[in-house]
Amino acid sequence: MALIVQKYGGSSxxxxxxxxxxxxxxxETKKAGNDVxxxxxxxxxxxxxxxxxxxxxxxxxxxxxxDMLLTSGERISxxxxxxAIHSYGAEARSFTGSQAGVVTTSVHGNAKIxxxxxxxxxxxxxxxxxxxxAGFQGVSQDSKDVTTLGRGGSDTTAVALAAALNAxxxxxxxxxxxxxxxxxRIVPNARHLDTVSFEEMLEMAACGAKVLMLRCxxxxxxxxxxVHVRSSYTTKPxxxxxxxxxxxxxxxxxxxxxxxDRSEAKVxxxxxxxxxxxxxxxxxxxxxxxxxxxxxxxxVSKIDTGKTDITFTCPKSDGPTAxxxxxxxQSEIGxxxxxxxxxxGKVSLVGAGMKSHPGVTATFCEALADAGINIDLxxxxxxxxxVLCSDTQLDEAVRVLHAAFDxxxxxxxxxxxxxxx
Amino acid sequence: MALIVQKYGGSSxxxxxxxxxxxxxxxETKKAGNDVxxxxxxxxxxxxxxxxxxxxxxxxxxxxxxDMLLTSGERISxxxxxxAIHSYGAEARSFTGSQAGVVTTSVHGNAKIxxxxxxxxxxxxxxxxxxxxAGFQGVSQDSKDVTTLGRGGSDTTAVALAAALNAxxxxxxxxxxxxxxxxxRIVPNARHLDTVSFEEMLEMAACGAKVLMLRCxxxxxxxxxxVHVRSSYTTKPxxxxxxxxxxxxxxxxxxxxxxxDRSEAKVxxxxxxxxxxxxxxxxxxxxxxxxxxxxxxxxVSKIDTGKTDITFTCPKSDGPTAxxxxxxxQSEIGxxxxxxxxxxGKVSLVGAGMKSHPGVTATFCEALADAGINIDLxxxxxxxxxVLCSDTQLDEAVRVLHAAFDxxxxxxxxxxxxxxx
Numbered sequence: 001m002a003l004i005v006q007k008y009g010g011s012s013x014x015x016x017x018x019x020x021x022x023x024x025x026x027x028e029t030k031k032a033g034n035d036v037x038x039x040x041x042x043x044x045x046x047x048x049x050x051x052x053x054x055x056x057x058x059x060x061x062x063x064x065x066x067d068m069l070l071t072s073g074e075r076i077s078x079x080x081x082x083x084a085i086h087s088y089g090a091e092a093r094s095f096t097g098s099q100a101g102v103v104t105t106s107v108h109g110n111a112k113i114x115x116x117x118x119x120x121x122x123x124x125x126x127x128x129x130x131x132x133x134a135g136f137q138g139v140s141q142d143s144k145d146v147t148t149l150g151r152g153g154s155d156t157t158a159v160a161l162a163a164a165l166n167a168x169x170x171x172x173x174x175x176x177x178x179x180x181x182x183x184x185r186i187v188p189n190a191r192h193l194d195t196v197s198f199e200e201m202l203e204m205a206a207c208g209a210k211v212l213m214l215r216c217x218x219x220x221x222x223x224x225x226x227v228h229v230r231s232s233y234t235t236k237p238x239x240x241x242x243x244x245x246x247x248x249x250x251x252x253x254x255x256x257x258x259x260x261d262r263s264e265a266k267v268x269x270x271x272x273x274x275x276x277x278x279x280x281x282x283x284x285x286x287x288x289x290x291x292x293x294x295x296x297x298x299x300v301s302k303i304d305t306g307k308t309d310i311t312f313t314c315p316k317s318d319g320p321t322a323x324x325x326x327x328x329x330q331s332e333i334g335x336x337x338x339x340x341x342x343x344x345g346k347v348s349l350v351g352a353g354m355k356s357h358p359g360v361t362a363t364f365c366e367a368l369a370d371a372g373i374n375i376d377l378x379x380x381x382x383x384x385x386x387v388l389c390s391d392t393q394l395d396e397a398v399r400v401l402h403a404a405f406d407x408x409x410x411x412x413x414x415x416x417x418x419x420x421x
Numbered sequence: 422m423a424l425i426v427q428k429y430g431g432s433s434x435x436x437x438x439x440x441x442x443x444x445x446x447x448x449e450t451k452k453a454g455n456d457v458x459x460x461x462x463x464x465x466x467x468x469x470x471x472x473x474x475x476x477x478x479x480x481x482x483x484x485x486x487x488d489m490l491l492t493s494g495e496r497i498s499x500x501x502x503x504x505a506i507h508s509y510g511a512e513a514r515s516f517t518g519s520q521a522g523v524v525t526t527s528v529h530g531n532a533k534i535x536x537x538x539x540x541x542x543x544x545x546x547x548x549x550x551x552x553x554x555a556g557f558q559g560v561s562q563d564s565k566d567v568t569t570l571g572r573g574g575s576d577t578t579a580v581a582l583a584a585a586l587n588a589x590x591x592x593x594x595x596x597x598x599x600x601x602x603x604x605x606r607i608v609p610n611a612r613h614l615d616t617v618s619f620e621e622m623l624e625m626a627a628c629g630a631k632v633l634m635l636r637c638x639x640x641x642x643x644x645x646x647x648v649h650v651r652s653s654y655t656t657k658p659x660x661x662x663x664x665x666x667x668x669x670x671x672x673x674x675x676x677x678x679x680x681x682d683r684s685e686a687k688v689x690x691x692x693x694x695x696x697x698x699x700x701x702x703x704x705x706x707x708x709x710x711x712x713x714x715x716x717x718x719x720x721v722s723k724i725d726t727g728k729t730d731i732t733f734t735c736p737k738s739d740g741p742t743a744x745x746x747x748x749x750x751q752s753e754i755g756x757x758x759x760x761x762x763x764x765x766g767k768v769s770l771v772g773a774g775m776k777s778h779p780g781v782t783a784t785f786c787e788a789l790a791d792a793g794i795n796i797d798l799x800x801x802x803x804x805x806x807x808v809l810c811s812d813t814q815l816d817e818a819v820r821v822l823h824a825a826f827d828x829x830x831x832x833x834x835x836x837x838x839x840x841x842x
Contacts, residue, residue, distance in 0.1 A: 016474060016477035016478050019478050020478055023478075050497065053437060053497075053501060054500075054501065054504055056437035057437050057440050057441055057444075057501050057502075057504050057505040057508070058504035058505055058507055058508040059508065060507075060508070061504040061507070062503070062504065062507050064514065065500045065503045065504045065507070065513075065514075065515060066500075066504075068496060068499070068500040068503075068515050069496070069497060069500035069501065069504075071496070072493040072494075072496045072497045072500075073493075075489060075490070075492070075493045075496070076471065076474075076490060076493045078489070079475075079486045079487075079489040079490035079493075080474060080475065080478050080479075080490065081478075082483070082486045082489070083475055083478050083479035083482040083483065083486045083487075083490075084478040084479055086479055086481075086482070086483050086486070087478070087479040087480060087481070092486075093485065093486075094486060094489050099565075120565075144520075144541075
């Protein structure tokens with residue numbers, strides 16, 4: 001008898017009718033002889049409606065109260081799914097994140113899971129119940145206040161529960177059939193992937209692939225929880241994320257896919273002194289503003305001036321703050337100016353295969369050059385190559401690379417209508 | 422420095438604008454130098470919307486899940502009020518019933534408070550915060566599941582918290598200016614009462630007065646918590662419910678008011694054997710169906726037949742069940758038939774004064790007779806006389822008694838628009 005953890009997103013439970021269909025699916029899984037734990041996000045519009053209400057009563061809502069407010073959404077959807085399961089003749093009990101033993105840090109709105117102690121979940125399973133657990137939430141270890149987990153939090157809840165309960169698999173239900181070699185909306189012949197290793201999925205998530213959030217994949221890899229990403233609209237198998245790329249024989253290692261990301265901006269500090277310590281001052285200033293830096297490029301300094309330029313990328317939403325902080329410190333650090341560009345795109349090729357196949361970087365750059373796409377910055381890891389280009393050329397860059405590495409398949413990928421995970 | 426507990430009902434927080442006004446009022450109370458704890462019901466339509474959603478996904482929702490679902494409503498409103506308070510520059514923290522230490526029995530949908538251990542509330546108050554507590558809910562002592570308290574639950578939560586925190590007063594905000602000598606919508610010259618004793622309020626609540634539910638008054642009397650019933654639309658003082666009628670000097674004891682009740686039905690078992698034990702069988706059958714009996718009348722038996730009739734009243738919603746149970750047992754118990762009448766009304770005169778003023782019962786019956794109102798059943802206590810009449814004559818009965826005992830005032834009572842407490 002297997003223990004299966006399933007996660008359904010907001011659009012999967014957006015209406016009473018969809019809730020009943022999800023409940024049917026859960027009961028079938030149970031009837032097949034499995035123990036079933038289900039993590040449900042808030043119903044489609046609920047979180048936005050609550051945010052709107054909050055804005056109406058308070059322009060700058062305190063984070064603790066925002067967490068108390070938003071967690072009602074998951075409470076509602078989980079109780080409704082439990083009721084629907086009951087109407088199909090099976091036992092079901094819903095729990096909040098706190099009741100299910102999800103213990104977190106105290107950072108309201110972006111808490112991290114510290115531990116999961118699922119005693120009540122285990123007892124309910126042993127009594128024959130299907131168990132619902134509200135996703136996206138937990139309880140702070142220190143203050144005992146309710147916390148929310150930030151974007152992708154429900155996926156992380158599901159994986160964390162699967163790890164703590166030693167589940168056989170964690171099924172993430174979404175509105176796409178799984179993971180593809182590229183975004184099917186940009187590359188029509190993107191191929192469906194049956195399996196992806198943890199490390200490759202980590203790179204793809206870090207590089208903009210939106211199906212699974214980075215933190216969720218990190219958790220799955222750390223606790224070795226196989227994650228099955230599949231569509232809630234069909235019964236087709238999706239993509240299984242599991243295993244280490246180290247276990248893939250060299251001759252089988254392939255290139256997995258092309259990810260793209262429009263969410264970053266580029267900041268260039270021009271005319272910085274090339275003496276030791278100055279680059280550090282720039283990065284410290286940005287770090288003090290709690291801004292995450294992604295890619296970095298430091299040019300070779302000009303011999304005649306002894307000056308250099310430093311370029312880095314960060315989330316677009318943080319760009320203006322980074323510029324402001326650096327401008328304030330202009331005389332103190334000593335540089336000529338700060339340049340800002342928020343019309344950039346980042347395209348990445350990911351695959352365990354590039355470790356063992358020389359020439360990938362060359363093919364990569366040639367393909368883009370032949371298409372007239374200018375490369376701004378390059379960054380690589382053992383299994384990933386990322387470059388910056390203009391955002392208007394981004395989609396074309398994805399297609400060009402996808403074709404250059406022969407990633408396409410025969411069928412056209414199917415994309416279901418849906419508003420997201 | 423006083424500790425004040427305030428309770429606001431659903432219509433008081435029905436919109437973002439109303440929430441902000443309530444928050445303003447709370448902050449004023451705090452600025453006046455008080456510690457403030459506030460119990461808030463769910464926003465006006467929320468509970469009905471959640472019930473509707475539940476019905477759509479499941480025709481017979483399990484009670485445990487219904488409690489998980491409905492308690493989201495109070496969570497939302499309390500978090501929003503806390504946010505609004507924050508926007509007015511004061512500190513506020515919201516807690517669920519469980520977090521506030523409201524411990525209850527396990528009866529989902531109608532749990533009773535066993536104990537209140539408000540440690541976290543007290544700590545937050547000591548840190549200078551205004552504290553919000555979700556009304557209508559608690560946590561089961563046995564199962565640790567979330568429970569709801571049944572009708573009037575938010576009022577009971579407020580009084581229970583006031584008792585546990587040794588508050589100076591519990592203010593219940595509603596859409597009427599307080600308690601009147603009769604329902605102002607039926608008796609235009611009903612007079613506003615400045616004070617009412619606990620026992621008199623208990624009788625009025627038991628006899629149909631809807632401003633405060635019976636359980637809430639019982640709790641207040643038991644722990645000697647003064648309850649100030651006032652309007653959330655004005656700053657006028659309302660009615661203070663406090664003190665024992667034993668403390669009222671005989672010469673000051675008065676008649677307090679006329680209550681009425683349309684919620685009951687009348688069941689008559691005809692031709693029951695008058696031997697010992699038979700009446701008990703009737704009442705046991707009804708009790709086994711968990712139906713509460715209110716008034717009872719057993720006629721003097723007919724000498725020639727040795728048979729008698731028993732009449733009792735119960736909530737209308739339980740009437741058909743009572744008739745069904747008794748009909749099933751007809752041959753076993755032995756009676757001729759069961760009669761059912763759900764067009765009855767109950768009118769009651771309440772007042773500590775009737776203990777010390779003979780003739781009240783006579784005046785009562787004469788007034789009704791003069792108005793051509795037929796009395797079906799009489800039931801009395803030390804400070805109350807209740808009779809049954811037809812529901813079409815009920816409003817007239819209220820007016821007649823109110824006038825007969827000179828309860829009216831000079832001004833016409835003001836009734837604010839609102840959908841309830």
